[in-house]
Amino acid sequence: MITPPAYPAARAAAAKVHPHFAGHRFRSSAGAETPAPVPELETIESMIDAAFWASLRREEGYVPTISLAFVASEQASRPMRFERPIPLAPQWLTRLSAAVERPGVHLGVWRVDGELLVWGAARQLPPFSFVLEVIAPGLLVIKHSPGEGSGKFMNVAVLEGDQIKIIEQSPTTVTDCPGVLISLLGLESQAAGEDSGGVWIQIAASMRQHGRGGSLLVVPSGSQAWRESILQPMTYAVDPPFAALAELLDKDPAERPRRRWQDALTRTVDAVAGLTAVDGATILTDRYELLSFGAKIVRRPGFAQVSRLIVTEPIEGSTPETVEPAVLGGTRHLSAAQFTHDQRDAIAMIASQDRRFTVFAWSPCEQMVLAHRIDALLL
Numbered sequence: 001m002i003t004p005p006a007y008p009a010a011r012a013a014a015a016k017v018h019p020h021f022a023g024h025r026f027r028s029s030a031g032a033e034t035p036a037p038v039p040e041l042e043t044i045e046s047m048i049d050a051a052f053w054a055s056l057r058r059e060e061g062y063v064p065t066i067s068l069a070f071v072a073s074e075q076a077s078r079p080m081r082f083e084r085p086i087p088l089a090p091q092w093l094t095r096l097s098a099a100v101e102r103p104g105v106h107l108g109v110w111r112v113d114g115e116l117l118v119w120g121a122a123r124q125l126p127p128f129s130f131v132l133e134v135i136a137p138g139l140l141v142i143k144h145s146p147g148e149g150s151g152k153f154m155n156v157a158v159l160e161g162d163q164i165k166i167i168e169q170s171p172t173t174v175t176d177c178p179g180v181l182i183s184l185l186g187l188e189s190q191a192a193g194e195d196s197g198g199v200w201i202q203i204a205a206s207m208r209q210h211g212r213g214g215s216l217l218v219v220p221s222g223s224q225a226w227r228e229s230i231l232q233p234m235t236y237a238v239d240p241p242f243a244a245l246a247e248l249l250d251k252d253p254a255e256r257p258r259r260r261w262q263d264a265l266t267r268t269v270d271a272v273a274g275l276t277a278v279d280g281a282t283i284l285t286d287r288y289e290l291l292s293f294g295a296k297i298v299r300r301p302g303f304a305q306v307s308r309l310i311v312t313e314p315i316e317g318s319t320p321e322t323v324e325p326a327v328l329g330g331t332r333h334l335s336a337a338q339f340t341h342d343q344r345d346a347i348a349m350i351a352s353q354d355r356r357f358t359v360f361a362w363s364p365c366e367q368m369v370l371a372h373r374i375d376a377l378l379l
Contacts, residue, residue: 007052008162009161010046010048010052017044017166018038018041021144022038035128036075036126036127036130037070037075046088047116047130048159050090051068051093052138054090054094054134055134055136055138055139057090059094064094064101065135066096067131067134068106068118068133069108069130069131070109070130071126073108075126076108076124077123077124077125079120080121085120087116087118088118099121104123125145126145128144129144131153140158140159141155141157141379142159143155168318202266203273204359207351208355210273210274214282215282215336215349216273217283217347219343219346220346221289223345226283228300229299229338231296234292234294234295235294236295237291238292248265249288276293279294280293281294281335303342306325307324308368309328309337309360309371310363311328311371312371312372322368328358328371329352329356329358332350333358336358336360339360340362340369343362345362347359347360348360356375357373357375358372358373359374
């Protein structure tokens with residue numbers, strides 16, 4: 001008889017996410033790298049239970065941050081193996097947390113003679129591996145490792161206390177208009193693990209990480225209409241536009257998996273996202289060219305003040321809700337709603353100081369501003 005987990009949400013979460021990993025089992029094409037094995041329901045349950053209780057413990061006053069991956073040591077690339085595997089138990093995970101808290105390091109978990117053990121650590125995982133991250137006390141994120149040709153881990157579910165949020169793998173809560181919002185965020189390729197929109201998601205994650213809040217406006221390249229919604233003159237206008245990010249992305253795709261290119265992209269993304277910590281808005285073109293930062297948003301002449309908008313979230317079961325802009329936050333959110341109301345071919349990305357993240361865009365189908373909450377994609 002299977003003993004129920006001490007963390008009740010573990011069983012419910014396991015039942016919800018298991019079909020996702022089972023569905024990815026045969027996604028690799030013939031001759032390509034073999035995808036990771038699908039963990040059994042009981043395995044997912046046990047990993048969630050151990051990680052949850054570990055998240056509530058402390059190691060020398062520090063909150064443990066851990067990433068667990070269900071993978072055999074033989075399947076990982078250049079793994080670090082322990083001479084004696086250790087039990088998958090909260091106290092052991094807490095003790096190990098300081099050694100594996102850096103991004104990209106995963107504790108390998110595998111079942112040996114019926115017992116789940118931690119056999120060591122690895123950086124490179126097979127495609128679609130089950131990965132479980134401890135983000136904060138009581139906050140866990142289930143992900144799958146990148147498929148072939150992708151560098152992104154895709155979020156599958158977020159567990160916070162007794163709440164289970166399953167990430168929508170196709171953008172059904174986002175209306176088909178504006179398509180630019182869907183393509184910008186790569187929402188149409190969540191299930192496939194493709195890189196469409198991946199750079200914008202990286203920028204959003206970096207904006208959220210600095211913790212100061214920030215605004216990023218994405219405007220059409222070659223257009224000057226957006227200037228009517230920005231106070232002139234701009235204190236930190238950039239001339240000529242800073243194109244380092246655009247130049248990196250223009251490189252031959254064959255060069256992109258190389259470590260040097262990936263590192264350069266990360267540094268450049270962080271540099272651009274870091275500008276959003278300055279009071280005001282950072283402005284980029286849709287071709288990743290930096291035009292200004294610290295810019296002040298004003299209402300465009302002849303346009304009314306935005307009074308209502310539609311809020312959506314990429315969570316299964318969520319429904320769009322029409323609210324007043326003030327419900328979402330303060331000045332940043334109000335300015336972003338107004339900007340996208342007045343500049344209907346632009347996008348506004350807003351990070352709150354509490355690290356919530358919202359993307360604003362005009363919906364020509366609804367004739368309203370759409371505010372899409374993407375916090376769950378960035379954890």
